[in-house]
Amino acid sequence: MKQKILISLIILLGIIYIFFIPAEPANIKLSFKVIPMLLIIWLASLQKAPPNTSYKNWLLLGLLFCMIGDATLQWFLFGLTSFLIGHICYIVAFVQLKEKVIAKPAAMLLLLYGGFMIIWIAGTVFKTGDHILAVAVVAYIAVILTMGWTAIQTNTKLATFGALSFIFSDSILSINMFITDVPFSHALIMVSYYGAQLLFAISISYYSVIRKKVLE
Template sequence: QPKAVMLPALFLASAALSVSYFISPGIFQKALPIWALSATSWKGRADIFSSYVSVGLLFSSAGDMLLELDHDYPGKYFIFGLVSFLVAHLLYINAFRTSKLSYKYANLVFVVVLAYYVGIMRVLLPNMEQGMVVPVLLYGLAISAMLFFSILRFLSSRTCTKSSRLCSLIGSVMFVASDSILAINKFAFPVPDAHFYVMVTYYVGQTYIAASTFRNHKVQIKK
């Protein structure tokens, strides 16, 4: 399958570009791998799942560029970057919800995700400046909701393939890990080599979310 070959190629391209980012930083260079993933994820407007994912990747790339600008002009672009990523998470949530989900495991998944949300906020909030509390709380809710629906999709959806469900789950977990490291390093305490770990988990996460659009739907065999 051409797409099966394309996925490793995309991942290697993303990894290579992310490594080159550390050597020669640049706003567009940082976003380029995500643009490639977005273009490959797009299957046309008829495929709602891939449409949400593809546009979500574009909002993520906008967040990338805004956060990079914030490095040059501290405090001016961080909120805008946060909003861009928040919109990306909302689009991913809508993508995961297009699968027919069963809420059989919803209570258990909710408890697990709530434990993450409460835990990360207890780490972040004590030293955070007042003006950032509400935006971070809201962003935390959005990324936790994305994690919730990705887990639920993996456990319960029977309309999409196991590989698609697994990719969206791995991608979401890696995205949450990336954002958590970034937030802890920014608001709580320094994390050694934080930028490296943030970028690696981020690119891997986005690659897997994009990969979830490949062979998403189960083929119905007519008898």
């Protein structure tokens, strides 16, 4: 019951932040942005950990670094680095629960999408002369697609849809930041972002049940 209430609260506060909190004052906006992530971390901490893995710990660490990225994204490289570390934590978590080899069509789609985004986004940044940022963008795209790859290999919908939702969120963010304004970008980015993190948090107890059955 507590977890259902917490999930409802996360959704409610996420909606309030996305659709009702004005851009100014910025510190109030930032506070409301971070609160849903704090609650998601709390929700994740309440989940029963899968036996014989450190999946929960790595996932919690990933959520924490993503929350730091949320709070520091105005300093873009610092925020990007925090999200990068968060994704690496997710990769470590997902690798522990690998159930299958990724299907060739899915692998091809991820590789093609990654190559396209590197050429489009990082290439555009490179042309501005900010070569350090361009390299950082390439690294980030590579890491988040690896996160998606390893999530698919867990063979579960929670991890897969969470990862794909995260990739969608960051894609809209990148296009909006470096290429052109995207209509309703704020709502698209944050709904998919909160959704991804919530799915990751819920996945802990799901994996716990599956892992227990396997060990039995």
